[in-house]
Amino acid sequence: MPEGHAIRRLALAFDASFVGEQCELSSPQGRFAAGAAQLDRWWMSAAQTKGKHLFLGFGPEPGETEEWIHVHLGLYGGWRFAGKSEVGTALTPQRLDPDPGILPATPSEHWPPEPRGAVRLRILTAESLADLIGPNRCQLVTAEEMAGIEARLGPDPLADDALSEPVRQDFVARVRKSSRPVGELVMDQSVSAGVGNIYRAEALFRTGINPYRAGTRVSAARLGALWDDFVVLMRRGVIEGAINTVEPDEAQDWDPEAERWYVYHRTGRPCLRCGTSIRQADLKGRALFWCPQCQR
DNA sequence: AACTTATGACTAA
DNA sequence: TAGTCCTAAGTTG
Numbered sequence: 001m002p003e004g005h006a007i008r009r010l011a012l013a014f015d016a017s018f019v020g021e022q023c024e025l026s027s028p029q030g031r032f033a034a035g036a037a038q039l040d041r042w043w044m045s046a047a048q049t050k051g052k053h054l055f056l057g058f059g060p061e062p063g064e065t066e067e068w069i070h071v072h073l074g075l076y077g078g079w080r081f082a083g084k085s086e087v088g089t090a091l092t093p094q095r096l097d098p099d100p101g102i103l104p105a106t107p108s109e110h111w112p113p114e115p116r117g118a119v120r121l122r123i124l125t126a127e128s129l130a131d132l133i134g135p136n137r138c139q140l141v142t143a144e145e146m147a148g149i150e151a152r153l154g155p156d157p158l159a160d161d162a163l164s165e166p167v168r169q170d171f172v173a174r175v176r177k178s179s180r181p182v183g184e185l186v187m188d189q190s191v192s193a194g195v196g197n198i199y200r201a202e203a204l205f206r207t208g209i210n211p212y213r214a215g216t217r218v219s220a221a222r223l224g225a226l227w228d229d230f231v232v233l234m235r236r237g238v239i240e241g242a243i244n245t246v247e248p249d250e251a252q253d254w255d256p257e258a259e260r261w262y263v264y265h266r267t268g269r270p271c272l273r274c275g276t277s278i279r280q281a282d283l284k285g286r287a288l289f290w291c292p293q294c295q296r
Numbered sequence: 297a298a299c300t301t302a303t304g305a306c307t308a309a
Numbered sequence: 310t311a312g313t314c315c316t317a318a319g320t321t322g
Binding site for chain 3: 078
């Protein structure tokens with residue numbers, strides 16, 4: 001489900017409702033039982049992200065950080081919130097909203113609600129609940145291990161300094177040193193951390209870059225523009241809670257399925273700019289979408 | 297009940 | 310490149 005913008009929103013949700021609070025940790029499903037037991041009744045001290053990686057800091061006393069939980073959601077993991085944190089996340093993504101018919105909006109006689117499905121980790125405060133389902137990774141890491149994970153990642157378009165020249169040039173250099181297709185490179189988390197399949201398709205379209213062009217053969221100027229577009233789109237994604245890439249003046253009212261995206265999941269439909277049929281192909285096991293006319 | 301799909305990433309060969 | 314892992318929801322039979 002998640003690209004970098006969604007992970008950043010999760011960190012904001014944890015910041016708002018869990019950081020500074022004492023937390024009961026459990027693993028209803030059992031697969032994180034030891035880790036949950038170790039941190040049970042500790043205080044959450046921080047929520048940080050890099051790319052698609054989420055790190056939750058905990059300590060035995062308020063304000064301390066002794067352990068980190070490292071969570072990677074993979075293709076279909078997710079968090080469900082309830083209670084006060086549900087209200088917090090309602091300003092945010094539709095995807096973070098629990099099913100209102102099943103989870104109570106505020107603590108009630110049904111508090112806390114029964115775990116639904118395979119809940120790997122439950123984090124509970126007096127007022128808020130977060131259930132982790134289907135993560136690719138959920139493990140305790142030390143600060144050193146966390147630094148190692150972050151060091152293996154490339155620059156993150158959601159970093160505060162993402163639009164600074166050194167960061168932009170870092171991305172440009174990482175792409176231009178490889179002859180692999182640029183469409184493959186931008187999905188490589190050591191090149192640009194947090195970019196996923198939708199942002200890849202949409203930003204390459206918006207900057208007119210053919211995904212099959214070798215990294216070495218894309219000009220530094222075009223790659224700089226691509227980086228800047230990742231930053232613009234992903235910052236928008238954090239605010240809006242959804243990946244919306246089509247500029248308002250290009251939206252097609254007659255095409256309800258084209259409201260959000262130019263090319264992603266629009267195979268065979270006419271390009272919003274030139275009318276050419278949008279193409280789809282498999283690139284390293286992931287679906288790639290592009291306009292062969294607009295992207296050269 | 298079985299199968300399909302999904303905004304991801306790893307390992308083995 | 311293929312296989313593996315993590316889960317829920319939708320579709321098909």
